[in-house]
Amino acid sequence: MRRQDAGGDVVNRIKELILRSGLHPGDPMPTEAHLVEELGVARSSVREAMRTLSSLDIVEVRHGHGTFVGRMSLAPLVDGLLFRARLNDGNDLRTLREVVQARIALDLSIGPGLLAAWAHEDLAPARAEVERMREAFAAGRDFAEADQAFHAAILAKLDNELMIQLSDAFWQVHTSALPLLDVPPAGDIRLTVEAHDAIVDALEVGDAEAYARAVHAHYAPLERALTAASD
Amino acid sequence: MRRQDAGGDVVNRIKELILRSGLHPGDPMPTEAHLVEELGVARSSVREAMRTLSSLDIVEVRHGHGTFVGRMSLAPLVDGLLFRARLNDGNDLRTLREVVQARIALDLSIGPGLLAAWAHEDLAPARAEVERMREAFAAGRDFAEADQAFHAAILAKLDNELMIQLSDAFWQVHTSALPLLDVPPAGDIRLTVEAHDAIVDALEVGDAEAYARAVHAHYAPLERALTAASD
Structure with missing residues (x-):
């Protein structure tokens, strides 16, 4: 002791x-x-x-x-949440569901800041990641890498390192937990790919409501898969 | 190696x-x-x-x-952020500022869920914590404990353990970092105490706009102190 x-x-x-x-x-x-x-x-x-x-x-x-x-990153948070998600596997996918809800809440809460930051800025890099994602999806390949790069590109304009890291930490937990937890692949995941374009569209024209709709559309296929998995 | x-x-x-x-x-x-x-x-x-x-x-x-x-709590996150905040002390109170922004974003993002969850529910326990806070403040005592209990009481109705823990983790970093970082006490901290009542009022009548205004009012004195400290 x-x-x-x-x-x-x-x-x-x-x-x-x-x-x-x-x-x-x-x-x-x-x-x-x-x-x-x-x-x-x-x-x-x-x-x-x-x-x-x-x-x-x-x-x-x-x-x-x-x-x-060290960089005092949120890596310990990712490890802890992933472990918690696997431990709760029998428990209704609760941790994964909570992480997805937290991602939605975070994405919505940074909307006003992102819309202001991207006004008159070049969104071509984010658009290029959507294209990479679309190509990978069409070829039946995993598109996680382009997905992560997309979200990093969008968040790069946010003047809050903590929220950028938190967003990426939740992305990592979500992406790593899915295959570990045997969640069936969302049949309509194509809609998620397309929702990334809608996010860029909304930022391009500065439309807060379109941004919020795109965020919800982005997570809808996963939310449906989680609901189906727990039925 | x-x-x-x-x-x-x-x-x-x-x-x-x-x-x-x-x-x-x-x-x-x-x-x-x-x-x-x-x-x-x-x-x-x-x-x-x-x-x-x-x-x-x-x-x-x-x-x-x-x-x-273990409970796989967010204690390692709190430790890491607190250490980062102290390490960045010279650096413009950046971590503390980011934590406060994250608290505001989180509080705003859970607004719709809280308003729905508290409709027709008894807010007396939260109201009692505001009273404790007000008494401590009037007597010149520290009111952190009542403050933490208030936020826990409000969030208890949220069906997302991760976001409850995240909110408390940020509360802990914020509250522990303030004295370590020599931020001058906010002269108008009384407004923060009163804003807790405004949060309960908003939840009681289910007014989303009043809730958002109360969240901003809650952090305004601290935000002013942080601005003053970095001038």
Whole structure:
């Protein structure tokens, strides 16, 4: 038990040391030897704390290059939600359904900001991703990569890194959970592909209502598949 | 390097074992001895993996009671964002500002669901929390606890555990970050206290526009303090 507390303590002391040293994401971390001396704890404790910090993306181990201050991404959130989704599999696909609802809420809530940010801006990059998605779909290929790139392209104009990362985190949970949870493929997924074009159309003309309709159309095939799966 | 990979591997293998065993949050975890035998790895590796899983809230160590499957809460998200907020302190309070924007977006996006859920329901518990908040404020005491209880009471009717937890996670980051970041107290924080009543009023009469106005009023003093702090 004491050992457990000591472990958390070393984690917190390394976090304080990062703050105190004025380090930033991407900066090299002090060496293990330095941490051992600075904190006055065993090398094994430092190593273990670093592993915990790595799982939280507070430090990043680049194999062959050393250890750096991490980007504090939402990767732990994605891992946790994916695990929760798989654990709740018997439980009515609840986590996946909640993630999809959260994506819809998030997409709708950033609508006004996106409409303002994209006024008079070039939407060609987003349009190109829709084209890639359409081609992959027509060829029977997976279009997840183009889908992710599309949403990243649209959100790039949002001046809120947290919401961009949250949106991508939910995208990852949703996309990774679907095959794990045996949700039957949506028969009308073509409508989702086309809804991406409708999102771009709405941003192009600055139409808030058309944007909201396109967001709902984007998720409708998946929502129908989830309803069918839980019947 | 190999050791690092091996560590992550044991973490993943314990996660798979939880899934395979059909365990759920709150269930007792298999003993350390059982895990050592089942996974064929050293006791120290199991112990270390369990510590990482504990930091992710995938397992929960209850001192004196043993180790259980965790609640997979958003606690790691709160820790990560708080750390990021402190790391970016010099950087224009950016993380805190983003968290506040995310809270506003989330509150607005759940408006329609809350209005529907609270129609014909008793809002007295939420009203009581506003009263507690008002009394604490009048007495010059901290009202964070009543504030958190208020938001939990309002969100209790939302049929989306993820969004309830996300809302509380952002509340925690916001509330914990404020004193750490030396944001000057909002002079007109009384308006925030009163805005809680306006939220209840809006839910009581089912007025979507009044709800949105109350959400904006709720954050306005803090937004002004953040603007002043970065000037």
